[in-house]
Amino acid sequence: MKLATLNDGTRDGKLVVVSKDLTRYCAASNIAPTLQAALDNWTDVSPLLEALAIDVEHEAVPCDRFHEREAHSPLPRAYQWADGSAYINHVELVRKARDAEVPESFYHDPLMYQGGSDSFLAPRQDIPLGDVAWGCDMEGEIACITDDVPMGVSKEDAADHIKLVMLVNDVSLRGLIPGELAKGFGFFQSKPASAFSPVCVTPDELGDAWKGSVIHLPLMVDYNGEPFGRANAGVDATFSLADLVAHAAKTRNLGAGTIIGSGTVSNQGPGGDPGKPVSEGGLGYSCIAEIRMIETIYDGAPKTPFMKPGDTVRIEMRDEHNHSIFGAIEQHVVEA
Amino acid sequence: MKLATLNDGTRDGKLVVVSKDLTRYCAASNIAPTLQAALDNWTDVSPLLEALAIDVEHEAVPCDRFHEREAHSPLPRAYQWADGSAYINHVELVRKARDAEVPESFYHDPLMYQGGSDSFLAPRQDIPLGDVAWGCDMEGEIACITDDVPMGVSKEDAADHIKLVMLVNDVSLRGLIPGELAKGFGFFQSKPASAFSPVCVTPDELGDAWKGSVIHLPLMVDYNGEPFGRANAGVDATFSLADLVAHAAKTRNLGAGTIIGSGTVSNQGPGGDPGKPVSEGGLGYSCIAEIRMIETIYDGAPKTPFMKPGDTVRIEMRDEHNHSIFGAIEQHVVEA
Numbered sequence: 001m002k003l004a005t006l007n008d009g010t011r012d013g014k015l016v017v018v019s020k021d022l023t024r025y026c027a028a029s030n031i032a033p034t035l036q037a038a039l040d041n042w043t044d045v046s047p048l049l050e051a052l053a054i055d056v057e058h059e060a061v062p063c064d065r066f067h068e069r070e071a072h073s074p075l076p077r078a079y080q081w082a083d084g085s086a087y088i089n090h091v092e093l094v095r096k097a098r099d100a101e102v103p104e105s106f107y108h109d110p111l112m113y114q115g116g117s118d119s120f121l122a123p124r125q126d127i128p129l130g131d132v133a134w135g136c137d138m139e140g141e142i143a144c145i146t147d148d149v150p151m152g153v154s155k156e157d158a159a160d161h162i163k164l165v166m167l168v169n170d171v172s173l174r175g176l177i178p179g180e181l182a183k184g185f186g187f188f189q190s191k192p193a194s195a196f197s198p199v200c201v202t203p204d205e206l207g208d209a210w211k212g213s214v215i216h217l218p219l220m221v222d223y224n225g226e227p228f229g230r231a232n233a234g235v236d237a238t239f240s241l242a243d244l245v246a247h248a249a250k251t252r253n254l255g256a257g258t259i260i261g262s263g264t265v266s267n268q269g270p271g272g273d274p275g276k277p278v279s280e281g282g283l284g285y286s287c288i289a290e291i292r293m294i295e296t297i298y299d300g301a302p303k304t305p306f307m308k309p310g311d312t313v314r315i316e317m318r319d320e321h322n323h324s325i326f327g328a329i330e331q332h333v334v335e336a
Numbered sequence: 337m338k339l340a341t342l343n344d345g346t347r348d349g350k351l352v353v354v355s356k357d358l359t360r361y362c363a364a365s366n367i368a369p370t371l372q373a374a375l376d377n378w379t380d381v382s383p384l385l386e387a388l389a390i391d392v393e394h395e396a397v398p399c400d401r402f403h404e405r406e407a408h409s410p411l412p413r414a415y416q417w418a419d420g421s422a423y424i425n426h427v428e429l430v431r432k433a434r435d436a437e438v439p440e441s442f443y444h445d446p447l448m449y450q451g452g453s454d455s456f457l458a459p460r461q462d463i464p465l466g467d468v469a470w471g472c473d474m475e476g477e478i479a480c481i482t483d484d485v486p487m488g489v490s491k492e493d494a495a496d497h498i499k500l501v502m503l504v505n506d507v508s509l510r511g512l513i514p515g516e517l518a519k520g521f522g523f524f525q526s527k528p529a530s531a532f533s534p535v536c537v538t539p540d541e542l543g544d545a546w547k548g549s550v551i552h553l554p555l556m557v558d559y560n561g562e563p564f565g566r567a568n569a570g571v572d573a574t575f576s577l578a579d580l581v582a583h584a585a586k587t588r589n590l591g592a593g594t595i596i597g598s599g600t601v602s603n604q605g606p607g608g609d610p611g612k613p614v615s616e617g618g619l620g621y622s623c624i625a626e627i628r629m630i631e632t633i634y635d636g637a638p639k640t641p642f643m644k645p646g647d648t649v650r651i652e653m654r655d656e657h658n659h660s661i662f663g664a665i666e667q668h669v670v671e672a
Contacts, residue, residue, distance in 0.1 A: 011376055011591075040347055077591055079413045080454035082524065103519075113521040114450040118416035118591030130488060130587060151672060152466060173587060183439075185449040186522015188418065192588040251466060251509060252528040255347075255413055255454030336487060 001053035002201045003028075003164065004327075005035050005072040007122065012036060013072040017052045018199050022327055024063035026056045035074055035200075039257040042147045042163055046202075068327040073120040073196035074166055075145065079255050081117035081194065083141070083170055084110045084244040085263035086237050090286075093266065093274050093293045110239045110247045113186050115170070117259065121195035123329045127171055127307075128192075128336035135175030135306040136333055138313040140221040140286035142233050142262040143168045144213075144241045145200060149254035158249070159213045159242035166200035167219070168261055169315050169329045174289055174306055196259075197315070198327030209234070209319070213242035217325075219265045221286045222314040228291075229284040231267040233317075266290060286315075307333045337389035338537045339364075339500065340663075341371050341408040343458065348372060349408040353388045354535050358663055360399035362392050371410055371536075375593040378483045378499055382538075404663040407534035409456040410502055411481065411593060417453035417530065419477070419506055419597035420446045420580040422573045426602035426622075429610050429629045446575045446583045449522050451506070453595065457531035459665045463507055463643075464528075464672035471511030471642040472669055474649040476557040476622035478569050479504045479597040480549075480577045481536060485590035494585070495549045495578035502536035503555070504597055505651050505665045510625055510642055532595075533651070534663030545570070545655070549578035553661075555601045557622045558650040564613075564627075565620040567603040569653075602626060622651075643669045 002020060005013035006027075012034040016025040031048045032038035038045045055061040085091055091111065092102050121127065129136050145164040153161065176190035203210045209217045216234025220227070239247075244260050265286045269275035274294055276282025285291045292302035307313070316328040338356060341349035342363075348370040352361040367384045368374035374381045391397040421427055427447065428438050457463065465472050481500040489497065512526035539546045545553045552570025556563070575583075580596050601622045605611035610630055612618025621627045628638035643649070645668075652664040 077415045079415060080452060082452075106519075109519075111519055111521050112524050114452055114524055114527075116416060116418075116450055116588065117453075118594055119589055128487065134587065151464065176587070181520050183442075183445075183447055184517050184522075185447050186520070188448050188450055188584070189587045191450075248524070251470065251512070251525045252452065253455055258454055 001050055002199050002205060003035060003049065003074060004066070004199045005074050005076060006070050007072050011076060013076050017049060017056050018066050019056050019063070020205070022066055022068070022199060022324060024056065025066040026052060026061045026063050028052060036257050039145065039147060039163065042256065068198040069124045071198035071327070072122050074164070074200040075120070075257060075259065077119050078117040078257055078259050080258040081115040081261070082112055082248050082258070083115050083261035083263060084112045084239060084247065086110070086239040086244065087263055087266040088238045089236050089268050089274070090264040090266035090290060093290050096274070096293065096297060107238060110244055112244065112247055115191055115194065119193055121193045121331065123195050123198045123327065124331065125195060126332050126334040129309060129333050130336040132308050133175050134173040137172045137174050137288045137306055138221070138315070139170040139172055139264040140219050140229060140315045141168045141170055141264055142215055142241065143196065143259050146245055146254055146256070146258045146260065148256045149245060149249045149258065151249055151251065151253045153246055153249045155243050155246040158245040161245060162203060162213060162241055164200040165203055165206065165215065167197035167315055167317060167326050167329060169195045169313060169331060170261060195329050195331055197329055201325060205325070213240035215317070217317055217319070219286060220316045220318065221284070224312055227278045227284065229286040230278060231265045231283050231286055233262070233265045235267045309333050309335045337386055338535050338541060339371060339385065339410060340402070340535045341410050341412060342406050343408050347412060349412050353385060353392050354402050355392050355399070358402055358404070358535060358660060360392065361402040362388060362397045362399050364388060372593050375481065375483060375499065378592065404534040405460045407663065408458050409532035410500070410536040411456070411595065413455050414453040414593055414595050415591050416594040417451040418448055418584050418594070419451050419599060420448045420575060420583065421599035422446070422575040422580065423599055423602040424574045425572050425604050425610070426600040426626060429602065429626050432610070432629065432633060443574060446580055448580065448583055451527055451530065455529055457529045457667065459531050459534045459663065461531060461667060462670040463667050465645060465669050466672040468644050469511050470509040473508045473510050473624045473642055474557070474651070475506040475508055475600040476555050476565060476651045477504045477506055477597045477600055478551055478555070478577065479532065479595050482581055482590055482592070482594045482596065484592045485581060485585045485594065487585055487587065487589045489582055489585045491579050491582040494581040497581060498539060498549060498577055500536040501539055501542065501551065503533035503651055503653060503662050503665060505531045505649060505667060506597060507531070531665050531667055533665055537661060541661070549576035551653070553653055553655070555622060556652045556654065557620070560648055563620065565622040566614060567601045567619050567622055569598070569601045571603050645669050645671045
């Protein structure tokens with residue numbers, strides 16, 4: 001099934017069930033007022049939502065027109081957002097440009113940071129930028145939402161705790177990252193509010209494209225109206241979402257509604273090289289930092305600037321019939 | 337006023353107003369069911385809670401006996417928990433033991449990490465430890481809860497967004513920290529669930545002890561029944577809680593119910609030295625890592641082991657009349 005949270009003026013919005021083709025919705029208010037409320041009691045609530053989803057599909061219940069622009073992020077605020085780095089090509093690229101080695105441990109021990117989850121941007125909400133020098137970048141990623149996960153869960157069992165899947169634009173302020181990482185405590189100011197896709201879906205909606213807790217489809221990232229990234233989320237994924245959930249739960253329980261991200265989706269080129277921009281026939285990149293690395297590697301210096309007010313990023317994923325699965329994140333950068 | 341959240345079997349507990357002497361409470365259910373609900377609408381709700389607090393003080397409403405052991409952390413789960421390092425003596429000590437310099441920037445640019453906030457421990461809940469080799473430590477700290485804070489708030493204005501103050505035991509797994517920090521993304525597995533004091537209070541409850549968004553009282557940390565730390569939270573605070581709130585809000589809004597921590601409370605010795613253990617007449621330390629540093633500095637090697645199952649930590653703060661302000665955090669370590 002497909003779920004969304006409509007902006008009804010409240011902090012947590014209104015939970016709705018959306019048709020598979022994203023054209024109509026029915027409010028789930030009589031089942032659970034919000035997505036967090038549904039996740040808090042998922043075992044009891046999800047069969048009722050699934051039944052409503054069937055009715056929505058058959059138009060057996062009154063539905064309204066679904067507009068992606070009216071959607072919040074599925075969880076407008078969450079109790080946990082932790083982001084991994086499943087696509088080591090991204091890490092390799094970022095480090096190659098500054099002549100840093102990728103430690104061997106990165107291939108079996110995932111990188112993960114704790115992100116801010118107190119107020120996400122809506123999928124069509126502007127990205128407020130305080131200073132162009134902060135180096136605003138998009139990061140196109142996959143994310144999942146879990147139910148309650150017990151401390152020490154195995155990778156195998158972790159897969160069963162993935163209840164919903166969605167896309168995310170993990171906004172990053174590249175200009176603030178080096179200084180912040182040098183302090184040793186990880187990202188904070190350099191990771192402002194992220195935005196998630198208008199719709200989240202249960203893994204079964206992905207059909208054969210969902211294998212081993214990885215989505216095997218291209219992530220479509222457009223920048224200022226041009227194709228920018230078409231990396232396949234099923235390729236070069238060193239870690240699955242289940243691996244990342246298990247990593248997060250090593251020393252503590254994870255509360256229902258925990259969001260775990262894949263990190264920037266990134267594919268190697270056909271020869272194991274860092275790949276090419278879409279404009280040169282490659283699969284491109286899901287963030288500006290990567291294309292700047294490519295430019296640095298090949299031309300000695302980055303050419304593509306980071307985002308400034310007026311720039312637009314669009315992130316979407318389509319199924320084998322070219323239908324949008326999650327709706328599109330589409331955000332303009334604006335002066336804060 | 338003093339507020340607490342009683343464990344009523346729900347995830348978010350039940351908001352109650354507690355008498356100043358911590359002996360009785362009255363449920364605030366008809367005003368706001370949970371503390372988060374109160375914070376979501378603080379301007380309207382807090383005057384009603386203040387009025388109830390006066391009635392509780394005068395026994396003008398039916399009250400029940402308040403037992404600290406029945407309390408959750410004031411926010412059993414939160415949308416944000418970010419912890420700073422206001423007490424640079426702690427940072428200096430930790431670095432001195434490994435011959436690392438404290439960068440000059442640390443004295444004007446606070447360290448801060450994003451913590452997990454999806455499920456806190458209750459103030460009397462056991463600390464589950466998966467492996468003694470993880471090096472379990474307590475960290476006694478002050479924390480505040482904010483309402484909605486706008487991006488870019490000044491330090492001056494930030495002070496007005498501090499609505500509630502409490503204590504925290506920021507549980508740390510020292511054995512996992514070096515490896516995790518070396519990866520560059522900050523703490524994750526090394527910071528399992530924290531616990532907060534049974535009661536949180538509005539800053540006015542602190543009277544003259546609340547000056548410049550700092551509490552000027554000793555933090556009493558007992559370890560296995562013996563005094564372990566008596567550092568004054570008003571001494572050697574390089575940053576106030578307002579400074580830390582402003583730091584957190586530099587690039588993004590902070591949602592209502594954001595918790596910001598002070599970092600481990602730590603005082604220098606009388607001559608600017610690292611101080612002495614309580615057993616030797618000093619003010620001691622609010623975490624085991626610091627006493628291990630002292631042992632390393634003076635004796636070449638740490639002597640005090642980290643916590644193991646059976647060990648107990650108690651964290652409390654008393655006013656000038658020796659009355660407990662927030663109730664006590666008291667936790668046993670148990671095998672997970």
